[in-house]
Each structure stands twice: as C-alpha cells, then as structure tokens.
Amino acid sequence: MREKATYALGILGAIVMIWNLHHIFTQMAPEAAQGMAGWILFIHVPADFMGDILYTIALVTSILFLVKKDFTYDSISVACIEVGTMFILVNLVTGSIWGKNQWGIWWTWDLRLTTQLMKFLLYLGYLVVRPAIAEATQRATMSAFIAIFAYADVPLVMMAIRLPNVRTQHPSPVIETGGINSVAVPFVVGIIAQLLMALALMLVRLHQENTRREIDSLRRELHAL
C-alpha cells in the first residue's frame, strides 16, 4: 500500500509538471523582456518554496525530537532536509541558468544568491555530518542542533530582497510586485507538482530511515547474543 501510494504520488507529480510545461507553451505568451527564459520562474520559485517548507518542517520536528526524544521526529527531519536540499539545488542551478541569460553571468556574490548558497551548504553539512556519528541518540541530538542552527539562514534569504538599503540584482517576488495574476496558473501548478514529488520522495526516505533503525536494533541484538 505504501509503495503504491509512493509511486502514485511520484508519477502524478511528474504528469502535473509535464502538463504545466504544456500549458505554458500553448497558453502563455513569452515574457516581453526575457522571452521564454522568463518561464524558468515556474520551476525555480516552486523549488525554493518546497525547500523552505521542508526545512521549516525539519525545524519543528528537530525541536520536537529534543523535547520528546522520539526518533520518529528525527526520521522526519532527515527526510525533509535531504529532499529539501535537492529542491534547493534545483533552485540554485535553474537560477544560475536564468542569470546567465539575463545578466550574462552564471553567478554573482549578490546578497540573495550568497545567502541561498549558504543555506544549501549548511544543510549539506547536516547531511555530511549525520552519518559520521555512530551512536543513534547522539546522532539524532547533534542533527537536531545543526538543523535548528541552519534554519537561521532561511529568513535571511527571504529578507535579502526586502531589506531597505540593500542593493541586489535579484528580481523582487512577483507576488509582491503585483505580477502574479498573469502567471498564477503555471506558478500554482508548479508548486503542486513539486509538492507531490516531495511527498513521494519523503515517503521513500522515511521508510529507509525506519529500516535503518531496524538494522541498528538487529545489530544490538546480534551483539548481545
């Protein structure tokens, strides 16, 4: 049942993403200044949304783990962070391709871009450090602290294009500049597609984490025999 649900969610997510691309090509006119490169927005922004949503869930479950010492919260945290980091990588790469087209450069040390890269590296650090700790409770506790610390960068990224007196090349959010009406459908559908994919990947990752805990307890049992 779990496997069927996972496949269904993943395939549905992929279909919705392909439908969205079809909708963009058949229903929308290319953006006046950017041409078709403007449509990169429909994968670039939802990927960041997904990453931030998953990191926020990981923050809550990390705090809950520290309070309740329940390993289910640790499993949810690591699943969220792993899948979220994949989405942030999609965001960084698609943003870089958009930047090359619009600015003529792949990368610039702009406040928004730099804080976003920092976010990616902080959570990548979480994923690198975690397997290095052998003892389960110690691993989960240390991971929870890193997840809470890393989250400090999430509001920084959001504020990077909103703070006064900060010069940034990054465009302002379309929602806040009133441009959302013309792009609402592909934008929302893009978020739904990535949400479905994230759910499918989370289910797989959660199952793996539970199996890993079962392996740990079997190892302890073997040691005791």
Add this chain to the structure above:
Amino acid sequence: MDVTNLRFLFYAYSAAWIIITIFVLMLVSRGRKIDRELARLKALVEDKERS
C-alpha cells in the same frame, strides 16, 4: 511563436529533471543496499538463535 531564449528554458528544465532523476536513482540504490543489509542481519540473528 517567439522562441527567444528557448535554449535557456530547455537547459533549466533539463537540469531540474536531471537533478531529480539522479536523486531518485540514489534513493533506489540506497534502498536496495539497506534491504540487503536487513536481510543479512535477520539471517544472522536467526542462525545465532538456532545455535
């Protein structure tokens, strides 16, 4: 249709799909490894309990 910058749109969507596919393949490969390890340990525990 105006196809200005179609190349960059193609690059971006291809990159996104490649990253997602690599991630899924990594998950599948790790899942297989974990399942093999679980089966091995279960067999070992059963052997030890019998002997």
